[in-house]
Amino acid sequence: MQTIDDLQGLRVAVTGGTSGLGLALVRQLTARGACAAFVARTTANVERIAGETGAHGIVGDVGKKEDIYAIALQVAASIGPLDVLINNASSLGPVPLALLADTDCEELESALAVNLVGAFRLTKALFGALAASARAGRGAVVINISSDAAVNAYPGWGAYGASKAALAHLTAIWDAEAKPDGIRFLALDPGDMDTPLHALALPDADPSILKAPELAAAEIIEKMLDALPVRNAPTTWAHA
């Protein structure tokens, strides 16, 4: 992990920030000097990771409509105009994985509520904060964490795959719409990672052949930087 402060002043929010890829992102972003806020559902985990990383921890469930503006308010109040939003929180749908014909409608709905509608709602609530950053010439990026299940028809991954496919297309359309406002949208597939979510889906998978979430996080941060305006110096990110 890099320990230089090359992201000093960059303002980033991450959902699902207390485990797996989200946790790796929060750790790397803060280690590199970014001003980060993260969201997760469990108070004890949020407090633990906030204490460990110094990031602003926010308790909330992006799958719940009534939580969204409370989350957005805390993100904007704690870190200000937003340079980067990473919609990482994900729901598998039925656990254990189920064929679509065996999937309850409510299970599909719960996957859509987090993976698609939750990401949409939070992005919409924070769009003004992202646009404020873009107007200041800092750029703004929304990264939606996707999956190869959004592209390939893996039996058993119906709820998750359909929700991620919808998220990927939402991302593409929003990118086309918001580019003139200076806000970019990326859907990124981090690959099969050794995370609690993957273990839930495939408990018998061999972790040694799975990607480390730390590596995936580093790759995502590089793509994030590629999508932001070129920085001349770390101070470019200093608070407006």
Added chain:
Amino acid sequence: MIAADRPDRYSARLLVVEADGTMRHLPRAALGALFDPGDLVVANDAATLPASLHGTHLPSDKVIEIRLAGWLSLSDPARFVAIAFGSGDHQSRTEDRPPPPALSRGDRLRLGPLEAVIERLLDHPRLLELRFLGSQAAVLAGLARYGRPIQYAHVAEPLPLWDVWTKIAALPFAFEAPSAGFALDWRMLQVWRRRAVGFSTLTHAAGVSSTGDPALDLRLPFDEPYRIPEHTAAQVARAKLCGRRVIAIGTSVVRALESAADPDGSVRAGDGIATGRIARGTPLRVADAILTGIHQPGESHFELLRAFANDHRLERASATLTACRYRAHEFGDSMLLCRQQPPPSARGA
């Protein structure tokens, strides 16, 4: 959803009062086509805090409602000027609401998960300064989860937070919605961009517009902090240099721009406090036009319009708005009032 899902949202209307006094009725969506290339639209991107908190005055064990009304210091976001009410809710007329329990300095209040202490009583029985106890993160989380937006008596259902954030809302800075901004959406901003009409923002802590208490209303608006980004100040300077118009979206933008104005019409970037009232006779250095909701004479928002046009013109506009049944509430119709030429120095026509 009031702001987003009202079936009549797309039929909102706009009265345009030109600099020469000509009046035109337009659908509000026509705003996208109204301005000229090079003109600059400036809006307030403050998001609205959930500033109403119900709870208990611990020394008396009586119910109390606190409405946060102003920041004491932006660097200490746990301290506020607040207005206190006794029992009842927003659907009772404010003048019918019982006063709060007898308050003393040092009294504790329990407001949902939050605890606050009264630091100072001001010179009105409802007006006080308070400080929330606990860490900044805990205060913020408590406000976000427990607070409710200040409600309006004319709206039957309680307004959730998403109904009081404009489409451009960014920083949670305002105590009531900067409601003129409800007229804007992202499509309109794209139309302006295609037509080379500039768009920029500042952040102004719009305070309560009316309390229903005449004595308190006379003191409005309270001092309101604002923040003007450097790029906004640069755009204002460019528009002025090129002789283009600056259109303020709402009274809060006028207050911030004029407070930060230099005599040449440029504005100072950075943080400031807008104090006092803009009213008849106040010279406007920056704003050439204002987009506003429909307000009544006597309200502080209306009195600000007197800096743009003389009484005769405003009376004509008000009569037209009434006769044509323009809707006057926060989610209602709009008026674009261009600064009268020559400047409104007299009460006459």
